[in-house]
Amino acid sequence: MKRFVSVLLVLSLLVWNAPVSIAQTAAVDGSLIVLQVGSTSYLRNGSQLTMDVAPEIVRGRTFVPIRVVSEALGAEVNWVAATRTVTITSGATVIVLIVGSTEATVGGRRLTLEAAPYIRDGRAMTPIRLISEGLGMFVHWGSRARQIFIREKPTVSSPGVTADEIKIGSFIALTGFLAFVGVPFHQGMQAYFNKVNDAGGVHGRRINLMVEDDRFDPARTVTGVRKLVEEDKVFAIVGGLGTPGSLAVMDYLNSRRVPFVYQGSGVSVLSIPPKRYIFSVQPNYFNEGQIFVQHIVNNMRLRRIAVMYQDDAAGREGLFGVRTGIRRFGGSISLELPFPGTETDFTPYLLRVRASGADALIVYTLSVGIGATVVKAAKALGITQSIFLPYPHAGIIGAAGEAAENVFVTGWVDFSDPEDPGVKKFWDTWLKYYPRADLPSFPYAAAGYVAAEVFTEALMRLGPNPSREALVWSLESFRNWNGDLVKDLSYGAKERSGKYSMFFMQVIKGELRKVSDWISIL
Numbered sequence: 348m349k350r351f352v353s354v355l356l357v358l359s360l361l362v363w364n365a366p367v368s369i370a371q372t373a374a375v376d377g378s379l380i381v382l383q384v385g386s387t388s389y390l391r392n393g394s395q396l397t398m399d400v401a402p403e404i405v406r407g408r409t410f411v412p413i414r415v416v417s418e419a420l421g422a423e424v425n426w427v428a429a430t431r432t433v434t435i436t437s438g439a440t441v442i443v444l445i446v447g448s449t450e451a452t453v454g455g456r457r458l459t460l461e462a463a464p465y466i467r468d469g470r471a472m473t474p475i476r477l478i479s480e481g482l483g484m485f486v487h488w489g490s491r492a493r494q495i496f497i498r499e500k501p502t503v504s505s506p507g508v509t510a511d512e513i514k515i516g517s518f519i520a521l522t523g524f525l526a527f528v529g530v531p532f533h534q535g536m537q538a539y540f541n542k543v544n545d546a547g548g549v550h551g552r553r554i555n556l557m558v559e560d561d562r563f564d565p566a567r568t569v570t571g572v573r574k575l576v577e578e579d580k581v582f583a584i585v586g587g588l589g590t591p592g593s594l595a596v597m598d599y600l601n602s603r604r605v606p607f608v609y610q611g612s613g614v615s616v617l618s619i620p621p622k623r624y625i626f627s628v629q630p631n632y633f634n635e636g637q638i639f640v641q642h643i644v645n646n647m648r649l650r651r652i653a654v655m656y657q658d659d660a661a662g663r664e665g666l667f668g669v670r671t672g673i674r675r676f677g678g679s680i681s682l683e684l685p686f687p688g689t690e691t692d693f694t695p696y697l698l699r700v701r702a703s704g705a706d707a708l709i710v711y712t713l714s715v716g717i718g719a720t721v722v723k724a725a726k727a728l729g730i731t732q733s734i735f736l737p738y739p740h741a742g743i744i745g746a747a748g749e750a751a752e753n754v755f756v757t758g759w760v761d762f763s764d765p766e767d768p769g770v771k772k773f774w775d776t777w778l779k780y781y782p783r784a785d786l787p788s789f790p791y792a793a794a795g796y797v798a799a800e801v802f803t804e805a806l807m808r809l810g811p812n813p814s815r816e817a818l819v820w821s822l823e824s825f826r827n828w829n830g831d832l833v834k835d836l837s838y839g840a841k842e843r844s845g846k847y848s849m850f851f852m853q854v855i856k857g858e859l860r861k862v863s864d865w866i867s868i869l
Contacts, residue, residue: 376816377501379809380419381824382411382475384493391419393820393840400470402495408462409488409495410472413444420482420499426471433464433471435478442481446471453481485810492826498810498817505814507582511548513806513813514555516575517798518596519588523562529588531788532611533558535773535795536586538780543803550811554803557581561592568592569599576605583608583818586798590614601625606818608805609798613713613738615664618843624815626822626838628801629794630759630846632661632711632737636668637675637868638757638849639735643707644678646863649733651681653705655696655721657712658685665711665737675868681705688714693724701730708732713739719746726750741790744854751854755862759849760793760832763861769831793832800830837869 381390387401398415413433414424422437431446443452449460464473479486479497487496507514517536520529537556544553557579559571568591575581583606587593593610594617600607601622608626610617615631630638643649654669656662666683673680682703684696700708708730710721718740725734726749736743738757747754762770777784777792784792805821806813828836835848848867852859 376503376814377812378420378497378499379817379820379824380416380497381808381820382416382495382497383826384409384495389415390820390824392816393823395840400468400472402475403467403472404493406462409475410462410465410467411475411478411495412467412470413464413473413478414470416475416478416497417482420479420484420497422482433473435482437482440482442478444471444473444477451477453477485812487808487810489808491829494824494826496808496810496821496824498808498812500812501814501817503814505582506580508552508813511552512555513549513552514557514579514581515583515585515802516557516559516572516579516581517584517586517588518559518561518568518571518575518592519586520563521558521560523564525563525589527788528791529560529563531785531791532586532588532795534781534784535777535792535797536799537795538777538792539796539799539803541780542776543799549803549806550809554806556585563589563592565591565595568595572596572599576600576603581605582813582815583802585609585802586795587611593617597622597625604815606815606822608802608822611794614661615844618845621841621843623819626801626843626845628797628833628836628845630738630757630849631844632665633668633671634844634847634868635737635757635849636665636670636709636711637672638866639709640669640672640678641676641868642851642863642866643709643733643735644672644676646866647707647733649706650678651703651705651707652678653682653684653700653703653708653732654680655684655686655693655700655708655710657688657714657717659688661713662711665709669709669711672868688712688717690717691720693721694728697721697725697728697730700732701728705732707735709735711737713737715740715742715746718743719751722747722754723750738849741852741859744857744859749857752857754854756852756854756859757849758852758861759846760790760797761834761850761861762793772831797830797833801833801836804828804830835865835867 382402384402387398400412402411417424417435422435425434433444435442444464446464449463451458485498519533540554561567586609588611590612593612601624606624609628613631615633618627656666718736735755740756743751808821809817823838825838847869848865851863853862
């Protein structure tokens with residue numbers, strides 16, 4: 348089998364201008380505390396706070412400052428120096444610990460601890476599980492990032508959540524002219540959820556994915572999403588496909604405080620400025636423009652950059668990213684050439700590029716057909732500048748043929764190593780549940796798989812009592828998170844872009860090969 352090296356090809360065929368709204372934070376619904384081993388910074392309900400002493404691991408046990416965790420959970424802490432006793436009171440529950448002793452009592456019941464509390468830099472440290480479980484909290488250990496998630500039970504019920512199910516929604520073109528994208532996208536998402544459900548679900552709940560076929564028509568998207576939210580009462584929207592539909596429902600979902608995780612789009616208006624309930628995953632074109640410059644200037648040592656860009660929202664966004672990258676990483680723009688989406692003759696543009704003295708040419712269009720036309724014309728004219736294309740152009744070889752040789756394309760999902768455990772999990776999962784799947788459509792299936800794995804990871808961190816607000820807090824705790832396919836995913840209280848890193852591929856001997864490490868602008 349030919350080695351697959353690809354970036355997700357989720358199409359952004361139409362870009363609309365849409366008003367941006369920022370929803371007000373909903374009322375506190377329980378608490379989610381995220382601690383990082385070795386760090387004095389921690390998160391409580393998405394807000395970053397600081398403690399005096401960092402959590403640490405001693406003999407395989409995780410210890411935390413007693414007062415920080417207990418008071419964050421609403422408990423009262425008292426310290427008696429003479430007897431080295433700590434008393435934690437939460438409602439009717441009283442926990443008594445003695446520094447240096449493995450004996451403790453919880454609600455009058457005697458317990459023997461696996462490790463004794465101790466003093467570190469003037470702070471009493473105790474095993475995290477005793478405090479959290481003694482107070483009736485759920486604890487999740489994130490081994491990859493060495494994070495501790497402590498979840499308090501919410502006082503209100505959440506839409507879409509029952510004792511054995513979590514109901515979520517999505518909008519995908521399952522019929523119509525973009526069904527060739529939507530069908531495998533849906534397969535990738537559903538396959539991942541099938542795997543999760545077959546393993547017992549998330550904390551005992553199966554994920555029920557409900558899909559509205561919007562045929563890539565934003566009017567249908569609006570109708571379908573309103574039905575999912577208002578009639579079907581879904582917990583969240585996960586994996587909406589395409590720019591027009593995503594923009595059409597973005598403000599509605601944000602105002603209704605319904606989390607929207609992953610949009611099959613790269614427009615930055617989805618995440619900049621940040622909207623509380625909207626979480627992007629795919630790289631946006633503004634960030635990608637900066638990554639182009641960082642690689643061209645810092646890694647390839649090329650200084651003068653020409654930019655040809657389609658004169659639409661996506662093209663202008665890419666240009667703005669390039670300009671920002673120049674300010675951050677150096678180099679200069681020797682030429683900026685806008686062109687209409689109806690342009691078919693690029694010879695005059697390319698002649699100006701050749702005369703400009705540029706070392707590199709970035710062609711910013713989402714249309715693989717236009718990108719191929721530019722590449723073919725450049726080949727015919729003997730253009731020597733290195734040519735760079737954005738990530739929807741992973742199919743440039745098929746579109747431009749031999750003219751694509753040496754062209755660079757960005758990527759954000761790495762299939763370069765077929766033995767990579769995450770890549771193998773994707774193939775095994777997709778083909779297990781869809782054995783007759785169309786193999787060349789794997790980038791679209793991978794996009795759906797990514798949407799599902801991001802949502803599932805956030806849900807896993809919440810414990811058995813999920814809520815919409817807690818899902819937001821959970822996603823905000825992602826710091827350079829790696830899943831099977833998606834890598835280096837980050838969010839924060841004011842960060843919703845998700846992907847801030849990409850890598851570069853180049854067409855070499857008729858094959859798209861990875862030629863750089865991950866490059867991050869975060």
